Amino acid sequence: MATAYSCDLGTGQRVAIENRGSQTVVTMMSTAPGQQQQASSGLATGAWTNPPTLFQLGSSFILKIDSEIGQHFIQLQGSSLSAMHYAPSLQNARSLPLQQTAAVASQQQQGQNAAQVPPMQPMPPMQPMQPMQPMKPIQPMKMGDMEMQANPMQMRMGDMEMSMGHSALGASQTKAGRKFCSQCGSSLKSGDRFCSNCGHRLD
Structure with a gap:
């Protein structure tokens, strides 16, 4: 099963981070009265060697990924995210706790399975109508x-x-x-x- 973590960012936003093989999939979820939005992006980071860490730096969030091919930083701001090509200074950043959860893909699959309706059974074929019996002749x-x-x-x-x-x-x-x-x-x-x-x- 893929490893996944999530964190509540406040103001109705939540982030889910998942390692699928060599990719890191980040899903941003925002909830408002009467509506819910979700967007996912995948980045080639390689398989994780350590759990991810999340920092808040000003109005943005920095996601740190340690993988088999090196260290990666992903910036989350609003509903967008982008890979950073340099290591940012995290001295004044605040570390946010990440909670390990079931993989997002598994959750979606479970929801789809629950929503699936069993197929309707075909109706049995109709029996052919019996021929009408001839009328008896009128008796005197x-x-x-x-x-x-x-x-x-x-x-x-x-x-x-x-x-x-x-x-x-x-x-x-x-x-x-x-x-x-x-x-x-x-x-x-x-x-x-x-x-x-x-x-x-x-x-």
Whole structure:
């Protein structure tokens, strides 16, 4: 795990220092009512050989890094930071305590893991619809000695039977040979071309 330290600079500012391999990552955090800002910068300092030290010099802060490739000084002022190419005089500087903390990267990763929502499970496929069963044919309707059937249209009452839709003459015949009008059911005479009751044409 990377080594990290942090320090409260006052006036809502906080600094986090972390050694990631050969880089020193400095994160400046500022908090104000209703807002929070954070900015990180990485400097090639090499791996640390001693814990970092932080000094306050006037209105700026000086971060001292001892690494395997030498000594480095980083100036922090406001929300900006810059590498110093010379060793500043720290005789009048005030040393600030640094607290060892978990690495910033690890904290961010933990926050991301906590915020991750497990993926939704796919919905099971819908079952195919069962085909509709064919309708049963309409059964003949019976009332006493009268029977009616829809397809073809037939009506029986005793020895008399009347059927519609199958006569080429436009008239119905009974079993006894008598003719009836297919429109109104009136009795017809042989040779009639029109029904004497309703005027229906019989040809």
